[in-house]
Amino acid sequence: MTLAAFELCLRSATVALLLVLAALLFSDFRKVLAGRLAIAFALGSAAHAVTASIGAAPLQSSAWPAPLIALSTGNIVVFWLLTRALFDDAFALRPWHGLIWAAVSAFSLVNCLWIAPGGHAPAAIVTINLIVLGFITLAVVQTFASWSADLVERRRRVRVFIVAAAALYGGLNALLQIAIAGSGVAADWANAINAAVLAGIVAAIAYAMMRVDAADLFAAAVEAFTANAPPAAVEDAADQKLVDALMRLMADERIYRHDNITIGTLANRLKIPEHRLRRLxxxxxxxxxxxxxLNNHRIEEAKAALADPEQAEVPVITIAMDAGFQSLGPFNRAFKATTGVTPTEYRRLRVQPSPGPA
Structure with missing residues (x-):
């Protein structure tokens, strides 16, 4: 088998696997944000598998792959959004996310149709791949920054693998593209290796995703989690004792008020390993x-203070910081996400004006 035929087989297998994965995700998770982004990422990755080429300027003989190349390039934005949605249950898409994806894809399309054929491909290729590296860096930083707060143990493990594998491939691919941009050499060996690595990573990610409970990875709904939660009546007595001790720390000591409180701090207070506290x-x-x-406990305290007529003149920021928030912005966002109204609106609705003199 020639090198080109081997590469074609790998590309075909990768595309087939990605399309099957996208179909399965569509069947089960099309109504979930993370599921929809995973479907988009699988399709964009399939476009990448079809069009990925290292060392040669694109579209030297035909412009038909241009939309697929643009889709492939824009997929790095989808990757960034997918990591946010997978590991941040409160993440929501905003219109500007779509504008970023459209801008990156449009730049890639312009490069394919006009810049590269005009002989200016190297600079554009370097720019595109620097954008790719930027979004990979952003995804990795954001993912690992929130890693310690994730309480779903299996999701904690798989997030490291998925993000590291995808980021490693994307990063190496982008660096290789930059290194040989404009050389005019179609590196057959590099393309074959690239196709083999991509096929291996896609297969490994698909396998890893199948080993994780879908409700853990995709956060299908709070109801789905609740439906699978063990009934209180059958809870292990030792675990329940620890839960009671944890809630006393929250209610009596208000430990959530402390600066830089971590799950490690609470685990040390309870004298148990971190992983056990996460599970509890x-x-x-x-x-x-x-x-x-933590924020739910802080918000409950803030709600009580805002509804207290005796604290009607206390500034909202003082109440927020007394409850453990570090600044007003995160408090306002968390409060509205929980109650549906701003702290000021909540106070106005709860605190009735004192009746005037008869």
């Missing part, structure tokens, strides 16, 4: 994120 908060209390767990 996740499986017994129903939280998927440690920061959400």
């Amino acid at each position: 908060i996740n499986q017994r209390l129903g939280y998927r994120n440690f920061n959400v767990f």
Whole structure:
């Protein structure tokens, strides 16, 4: 078998696997944001597998692959958004996310149709791949920054693998493209290696995703988690004792007020390993994120203060910081996400004006 035939087989197998994965995701998770982004990422990756070429300027003889190349390039934005949606249950798409994807894809399309054929491909290729590296860096930083707060143990493990594997391939591909941009050499060996690595990574990611509970990875719905949660009546007595001790720390000591409180701090106070505390908060209390767990306690305290007529003149920021928030912005966002109204609106609705003199 020639090198070109071997590469074609690898590309075909990768595309087939990605299309099957996209179909399965569509069947089960098309109504979930992370599922829809995963479908888009699988399709964009299939476009990449079809069009990926190292060393040669694109579209030297035909312009038909241009839309696929643009889709492939824009897929790095989808990758960034997917990592946000997979590992941040509160993440929501905004119109500017779509504008970023459109801008990156449009630049790639312009490069394919006009810049590269005009002989100016090297600079454009370097620019595109620097954009790719930028989004990969952003995805990796954001993913690992939120890693410690993730309470879903299996999701914690698989997030490292998925992000590291995808980022490693994308990063190496982009660096190789930059290194030989404009050389005019179609590196057959590099393309074959690239196709083999891509096929291996796609297969490994598909396998890893199949080994993780879908509700853990895609956060299909709070109801799905609750439906699978063990009934309180059958909870292990030792676990329940620890949960009671944890709730006393929250209610009596208000430990959530402390600066830079971490799950490690709480685990040390309870004299248990971190992984056990993660499991308790996740499986017994129903939280998927440690920061959400803390903020819910902080918001409950803030709600009581805002509804107290005796604290009607206390500034909202003072109430927020007394409850453990570090600044007003995160408090306002968390409060509205929980209650549906801003802190000021909540106070106005709860605190009735004092009646005037008869």
